[in-house]
Amino acid sequence: MGLLTNILLAPFLGPVWGTRWTLEKVDRVVKEELTDDTPVKEELMELQLKLEMGEIDDAEYTRRETELMQRLREVRDWREKLGMSTSGGPVRVAESDETE
Amino acid sequence: MSDRDNAVEQTEPGDGEGKYVYCIVRNDRSREFGEIGIGGGARVYTVNHNDLAAVVSDTPIVIYDPTRENVLAHEFVNETVMREFTLIPMSFGTVFRSENDVLALLKSTYQAFTDVLDKMQDKIEFGLKILWDRDKVVAAIERENDEIRRLKEEITRNAASSTYFARMQLGRLVEAAMEEASNRYVTDIHEQLKDVSVASRSNKVIGDRMILNAAFLVDRNTEKPFDEKVKEISRQYEDLLTFKYTGPWPPYNFVNIKLKLEKAT
Numbered sequence: 630m631g632l633l634t635n636i637l638l639a640p641f642l643g644p645v646w647g648t649r650w651t652l653e654k655v656d657r658v659v660k661e662e663l664t665d666d667t668p669v670k671e672e673l674m675e676l677q678l679k680l681e682m683g684e685i686d687d688a689e690y691t692r693r694e695t696e697l698m699q700r701l702r703e704v705r706d707w708r709e710k711l712g713m714s715t716s717g718g719p720v721r722v723a724e725s726d727e728t729e
Numbered sequence: 730m731s732d733r734d735n736a737v738e739q740t741e742p743g744d745g746e747g748k749y750v751y752c753i754v755r756n757d758r759s760r761e762f763g764e765i766g767i768g769g770g771a772r773v774y775t776v777n778h779n780d781l782a783a784v785v786s787d788t789p790i791v792i793y794d795p796t797r798e799n800v801l802a803h804e805f806v807n808e809t810v811m812r813e814f815t816l817i818p819m820s821f822g823t824v825f826r827s828e829n830d831v832l833a834l835l836k837s838t839y840q841a842f843t844d845v846l847d848k849m850q851d852k853i854e855f856g857l858k859i860l861w862d863r864d865k866v867v868a869a870i871e872r873e874n875d876e877i878r879r880l881k882e883e884i885t886r887n888a889a890s891s892t893y894f895a896r897m898q899l900g901r902l903v904e905a906a907m908e909e910a911s912n913r914y915v916t917d918i919h920e921q922l923k924d925v926s927v928a929s930r931s932n933k934v935i936g937d938r939m940i941l942n943a944a945f946l947v948d949r950n951t952e953k954p955f956d957e958k959v960k961e962i963s964r965q966y967e968d969l970l971t972f973k974y975t976g977p978w979p980p981y982n983f984v985n986i987k988l989k990l991e992k993a994t
Contacts, residue, residue, distance in 0.1 A: 678973075679936075682860075698796060716820075719993040721993040722830070724991075
């Protein structure tokens, strides 16, 4: 079995392999988007700057801040669901004796 | 519970008092800083270990959202403490379960805190964000750059016949000149502030109008010269740039202690 097999089977294997690869890639991209809070934090900083520069008023700020806080919580939830580290919440000194 | 608006319940509610930590200072006596803490004016006081003190307030075990209100409360406590002490700021939202956990932090990180406090003695931070007005900068570039001016005049004169290519070329030239101008302004401003500051750090710019987002570490003794220099520079550039100058802050951008913390369950 060589080249011919590949060619013969290509219509069946090709698309399947292709689809799975695409799904995995989509899955990865979605996961990254769901668990990355950097864009939300950047938006928050931009929003704050706009408030400080007088480009938006308090009401507008509060409205959009509420949305961003909701998104931050969603990211935190996803990170927890996927077993990733999260910031916030109670901490304590790590019990390890490794040196820096 | 009034904290619900600003904080997320992390685990079972009503499960005792945690400690929100704002900063670490050197002080061998306990101190009170008033009812200015996060979550609606909690009492701010110190937890002491030898000559180190953690500035804390009592808190339910919650995750604090970085809302403006919460962040300002955190910063206000640090500003208050800073009037009297050199401090190491903690990250926003750092909550320990108990006073004992805070003491464990002070004990285990004693040497690192002490070293950093020595280094940061009488140092303060200023923030400088610089935004430009695109139209004004483009106008300035057209005044100064002969090639761009000529090309633009040519395109305007022959509006009907000027080619797509000529317009593209103009766009590219303007873009390049703007980038060059931005670098020139930023380099010049850094250069002018070098002698009146101890260190500087450039952070990522926010939005599309910002060309500089920097923090400067300044000795308290040179606070006035630094201040005057910033004002002088902003006068030099007042036609082109908007300066957003803040501080004094605790040295948020210049303290980098990796605390070995883990989630307390």
